[in-house]
Amino acid sequence: MKQIAILGFGTVGGGVADILADSADLIAASVGEPLALKKVLDLRDFPGNRFESLLTKNFEDILDDPDIAIVVECLGGKTFAYDYTKRLLATGKSVITSNKDLVAAYGAELLELAYQNKAHYLFEASVGGGIPIIRPLTHDLKANRIQEIYGILNGTTNYILTGMTDKGSTFEDTLRDAQQLGYAEANPASDVDGKDTANKVSILASLAFGKHVYPTAIPTEGIRSISDEDISLALSKGYHIKLIGRTTLNDDGSVYSYVAPHLVGENNMLSGVNGVFNGIVVRGDQVGDVMFYGRGAGKYPTASAVVADVIDCAKTIDQPQPPLWVDGAAISEGSEQESRWYVRAGETCNASVFGAFDMISASAFITKSMNQHDFIRALDIFKKTNTVVNALRILD
Amino acid sequence: MKQIAILGFGTVGGGVADILADSADLIAASVGEPLALKKVLDLRDFPGNRFESLLTKNFEDILDDPDIAIVVECLGGKTFAYDYTKRLLATGKSVITSNKDLVAAYGAELLELAYQNKAHYLFEASVGGGIPIIRPLTHDLKANRIQEIYGILNGTTNYILTGMTDKGSTFEDTLRDAQQLGYAEANPASDVDGKDTANKVSILASLAFGKHVYPTAIPTEGIRSISDEDISLALSKGYHIKLIGRTTLNDDGSVYSYVAPHLVGENNMLSGVNGVFNGIVVRGDQVGDVMFYGRGAGKYPTASAVVADVIDCAKTIDQPQPPLWVDGAAISEGSEQESRWYVRAGETCNASVFGAFDMISASAFITKSMNQHDFIRALDIFKKTNTVVNALRILD
Numbered sequence: 001m002k003q004i005a006i007l008g009f010g011t012v013g014g015g016v017a018d019i020l021a022d023s024a025d026l027i028a029a030s031v032g033e034p035l036a037l038k039k040v041l042d043l044r045d046f047p048g049n050r051f052e053s054l055l056t057k058n059f060e061d062i063l064d065d066p067d068i069a070i071v072v073e074c075l076g077g078k079t080f081a082y083d084y085t086k087r088l089l090a091t092g093k094s095v096i097t098s099n100k101d102l103v104a105a106y107g108a109e110l111l112e113l114a115y116q117n118k119a120h121y122l123f124e125a126s127v128g129g130g131i132p133i134i135r136p137l138t139h140d141l142k143a144n145r146i147q148e149i150y151g152i153l154n155g156t157t158n159y160i161l162t163g164m165t166d167k168g169s170t171f172e173d174t175l176r177d178a179q180q181l182g183y184a185e186a187n188p189a190s191d192v193d194g195k196d197t198a199n200k201v202s203i204l205a206s207l208a209f210g211k212h213v214y215p216t217a218i219p220t221e222g223i224r225s226i227s228d229e230d231i232s233l234a235l236s237k238g239y240h241i242k243l244i245g246r247t248t249l250n251d252d253g254s255v256y257s258y259v260a261p262h263l264v265g266e267n268n269m270l271s272g273v274n275g276v277f278n279g280i281v282v283r284g285d286q287v288g289d290v291m292f293y294g295r296g297a298g299k300y301p302t303a304s305a306v307v308a309d310v311i312d313c314a315k316t317i318d319q320p321q322p323p324l325w326v327d328g329a330a331i332s333e334g335s336e337q338e339s340r341w342y343v344r345a346g347e348t349c350n351a352s353v354f355g356a357f358d359m360i361s362a363s364a365f366i367t368k369s370m371n372q373h374d375f376i377r378a379l380d381i382f383k384k385t386n387t388v389v390n391a392l393r394i395l396d
Numbered sequence: 397m398k399q400i401a402i403l404g405f406g407t408v409g410g411g412v413a414d415i416l417a418d419s420a421d422l423i424a425a426s427v428g429e430p431l432a433l434k435k436v437l438d439l440r441d442f443p444g445n446r447f448e449s450l451l452t453k454n455f456e457d458i459l460d461d462p463d464i465a466i467v468v469e470c471l472g473g474k475t476f477a478y479d480y481t482k483r484l485l486a487t488g489k490s491v492i493t494s495n496k497d498l499v500a501a502y503g504a505e506l507l508e509l510a511y512q513n514k515a516h517y518l519f520e521a522s523v524g525g526g527i528p529i530i531r532p533l534t535h536d537l538k539a540n541r542i543q544e545i546y547g548i549l550n551g552t553t554n555y556i557l558t559g560m561t562d563k564g565s566t567f568e569d570t571l572r573d574a575q576q577l578g579y580a581e582a583n584p585a586s587d588v589d590g591k592d593t594a595n596k597v598s599i600l601a602s603l604a605f606g607k608h609v610y611p612t613a614i615p616t617e618g619i620r621s622i623s624d625e626d627i628s629l630a631l632s633k634g635y636h637i638k639l640i641g642r643t644t645l646n647d648d649g650s651v652y653s654y655v656a657p658h659l660v661g662e663n664n665m666l667s668g669v670n671g672v673f674n675g676i677v678v679r680g681d682q683v684g685d686v687m688f689y690g691r692g693a694g695k696y697p698t699a700s701a702v703v704a705d706v707i708d709c710a711k712t713i714d715q716p717q718p719p720l721w722v723d724g725a726a727i728s729e730g731s732e733q734e735s736r737w738y739v740r741a742g743e744t745c746n747a748s749v750f751g752a753f754d755m756i757s758a759s760a761f762i763t764k765s766m767n768q769h770d771f772i773r774a775l776d777i778f779k780k781t782n783t784v785v786n787a788l789r790i791l792d
Contacts, residue, residue, distance in 0.1 A: 019539055019682060030538050124536065130683035132528070132536030139535075140520065140528030142426050143415055143703035269689060272668045286415060286700035287526035287690065293665060294686035304682035307539035 001034050002314050005062040006072045007084060009042035009055065012098050012125070013074035015303025017051050020310075027307065031314045038068055063087055070313050072306055073097040078105055085110060085121075092117045094317065096309040098125035098302055104202035108212040111323035118320045122309040127153065127200045128278050130301030131294040135312075137207050137282065138324060144284025146208035150246035150395075151280035152273050153200040155296045156191035157223050157243040159183045161261075162274045164231050165240060171226060183276060193222035194259040197245040204280075205247035205257050211329035213247065213255055221260040230344060230390055233364050239263035239342075240271045244395060254332035263342050265396040269293075335373035340394040342366050343379070346387030353381045366394065397430050398710050401458040402468045403480060405438035405451065408494050408521070409470035411699025413447050416706075423703065427710045434464055459483055466709050468702055469493040474501055481506060481517075488513045490713065492705040494521035494698055500598035504608040507719035514716045518705040523549065523596045524674050526697030527690040531708075533603050533678065534720060540680025542604040546642035546791075547676035548669050549596040551692045552587035553619050553639040555579045557657075558670040560627050561636060567622060579672060589618035590655040593641040600676075601643035601653050607725035609643065609651055617656040626740060626786055629760050635659035635738075636667045640791060650728035659738050661792040665689075731769035736790040738762050739775070742783030749777045762790065 004020065006013045020027065020037045028034040039062050040054045049055075062068055063084075071088050073095055075081040081102050085095050089110065097103065103110070103123045114121035124134040137146070152158050156178065163174040175192070178184035190196045198220040205213035223243050234241050242264045247257035264271045269291050273279035278296030283289050295301045343351070344364040351357045354375075356368040367375065379391060400416065402409045416423065416433045424430040435458050436450045445451075458464055459480075467484050469491055471477040477498050481491050485506065493499065499506070499519045510517035520530040533542070548554050552574065559570040571588070574580035586592045594616040601609035619639050630637050638660045643653035660667045665687050669675035674692030679685050691697045739747070740760040747753045750771075752764040763771065775787060 023539060023541070026541060027539065130680075131686050132532040135536050136528040136532060139708060140531050140701070140704050142707050143419060143423065143700040145419070145422060269665075269668055272665055284526075284700065286696040288694075288697060290527050290688070290690035292686070292688060295684050298684075300682040301684060304539040304680065305536070308536050311538050312535060 003038040003067045005039040007041045008074040015299040089113045094120035100126040100199040104199035108327045120313045125305035129296045130305045144286045148248040148283040153245045154197045155276035194220040197259045201245035206325040217331045218257045238266045254330040256332040256334035262395045342392045344389045399434040399463045401435040403437045404470035411695040485509045490516035496522040496595040500595035504723045516709045521701035525692045526701045544644040544679040549641045550593045551672035552580045590616040593655045597641035602721040613727045614653045634662045650726040652728040652730035658791045738788045740785045
């Protein structure tokens, strides 16, 4: 019987404890032996909780317990989580996490540390909540060279953009609604400024291309600039505005990644991904486009992905895998990336500097397809006589 | 270096040979050692083909070759494929297949035979072509009790229904177009009568619920009865007609599976799955709904899924898994299954026997939600005074 510990008894950690207890039969059948939750680390008290007897406030109780083989890290953040994860892996304990900040910041180091100590470091739950994406990328699509991954990776921003689209309301009003309903946090910066999406892009890019793409190398734009006017101008041409995280492999082996709002065309499956749902498109050289869709967050969806990793880890505990990625990614600035663009100016404008274009109001237009370098050059000229309120890529 | 053989040098078998050769570096890096294609069985000659020197017409050349550890079966059908697969597994060779007919008909037997002989029997490519679905079900969603799986599982019928919807043309005309473009076979029976979908439902149900659900236990209705009039009546209420395969687990442990055309509502992600694409929705008790989407067929998408299984098999060749399912499923007739229904009569009709309903033309209506038993009872009464042209379930 393998023994498990959980670090952090918050939403996801609590969900993991529940599933380990409530689906113990299913898990034992799958692993071939039962798994037992032995200890849960949290600084808070949980009087009357059914796991109260397992709680400890002392990390060393877990680190020094030779019976604990697998530790689930649900602390979040990069301070204690980083320190504890390193110390656990160094003793040969396997670590499973949903902590996207940590994997995005230190994945290469932690994967190498795990491998050196014959341990596993798994993080299926770090991207897309319960949607299977990490294992499909590392197993099912293994016969493909991945060329591109893009998607709607953050439920909060998608909920806000969907709300603005459906109700025609402003960003501020919709954010306030989302906060009241618990779909956005009191401090929504990490979501609405795109940082959460950038962390997920970092993980997907690193996995797909085998070299660590750090979030600092991912130009990131959030959705605060999107107004109800942008939403309705886009809709008038059949587009939905979505926050997209994207990473592409260039022919020279360099990787271009970014996070930004896009106008998504009606024929793209992502235009139907609404509310708190996530959708992730993977383009492989053999398979073409495949999409994974579901709730990208939530207590039990995320916890079920953590437990799937626990099961996988328990079944293959003696077969640690070489690191999924290492340091040394070549980062591209994306100047060759082609797309059409939506531009909204602060006043009636003349868009002739962009060559062929399609005016959608007196002050807004869609350009022809042009590479980013040429677009930015044209935009700089345009700015000499106009105020640019928004410039967004189009994804058909 | 592990050696591979391929049975059947048709579309998928040829694609597998190409990927094994052209992505040899990628595959070797993934497995940890190179894989070599040693023999290819086909009764035809392929003069000048780059794999010509590997071709044999004699199955025993492969069966008796002790160096061949993994055999890819791309013969199709249930005659030679069944005999050869059994003989290979009996000698302890692992078999990878895309042959849905064979897995649906003999999966329980072949999985048990593989396990007894410490071999693998893998079939990711049998459902959804290159879309990852088998391994996500058996690994990523392992912490979930699967409650239901439904989806668009056949690209040919979806191409025809999408064509009828977009162009307003008849079934016969659209089928002819599809045949000319190579999206439908000269004898389209297996696709348009729903048998191909039923085989895929059989595999998904067996996997999800652990007991073999044979295609003979799956009531199957194809799309020949769908007329352009049905399509346009459905569209007038925002529905797209799609051929859906579906399996659900009842509270008593019995399984209800069927294949039939449905009216799919605009808010269901499947309504956006068009042309030759497939979409598969899995409902788990923890994760809720997740969807997998992509091209459900095609040479390289399907071959890439076969090769992913080859890689997985080569990496874990010494760790055969217990059978994914066994015999003994309890089959339900689905009389408790609830849905609203679309009914079209051959004449102006009165639908009062169905209780609350919504007339959408003088001869067509949508019922309230009712269970199948009650619906069929009402339909029998209705038939005493009316001709029923079509009766289809609604999926919102």
